[in-house]
């Protein structure tokens with residue numbers, strides 16, 4: 001699939017699945033079953049987090065519930081501007097709930113810092129973040145993320161939910177995209 005488009009494999013399917021399992025174990029320790037806040041509520045950020053969300057929820061040995069949010073940041077396809085718009089909001093009230101935001105990647109950190117501010121204002125019982133990937137620039141924005149799958153170099157990556165122009169999300173691994181793909185068609 002996508003022959004010639006992927007320059008290198010950064011994280012194999014096995015590496016991802018192993019890390020998902022260990023993150024699930026860490027998360028389970030933090031959220032005791034039978035808490036008065038009810039089941040842990042996973043809030044997945046569409047669309048990038050879908051595969052991480054489904055694999056993580058099934059790796060977790062505790063009951064979880066799921067909500068999704070879709071946001072869009074204005075800017076070019078390979079970088080974001082920090083101006084965020086809600087495309088799809090949560091279906092349910094999160095007041096008093098233990099909420100865990102599930103993200104695929106923190107790049108500039110702008111999406112997540114906005115999301116944390118937005119969800120905090122709805123008075124959850126607790127609010128934490130788990131991200132599969134984090135890029136070095138994310139460190140510049142002061143987002144407090146306790147659970148990080150992998151720190152990765154500042155390269156454009158696709159697969160396991162991550163897209164370029166909506167393609168490559170369906171790859172089971174994470175790879176770097178051959179620069180010819182995004183230099184060909186300018187600012188998509």
Ligand code: PRP
Pocket residue numbers: 045046047048049071072073079080103104105106107108109110111112162163
């Ligand atoms: C990507 C990614 C994160 C965000 C990270 O989503 O999935 O949500 O960008 O970027 P930031 O840290 O610089 O804000 P995108 O907006 O491309 O939408 P998608 O998940 O639907 O691909």
Ligand code: MN
Pocket residue numbers: 045046047048049
């Ligand atoms: Mn996203």
Ligand code: MG
Pocket residue numbers: 048162163
């Ligand atoms: Mg995207």
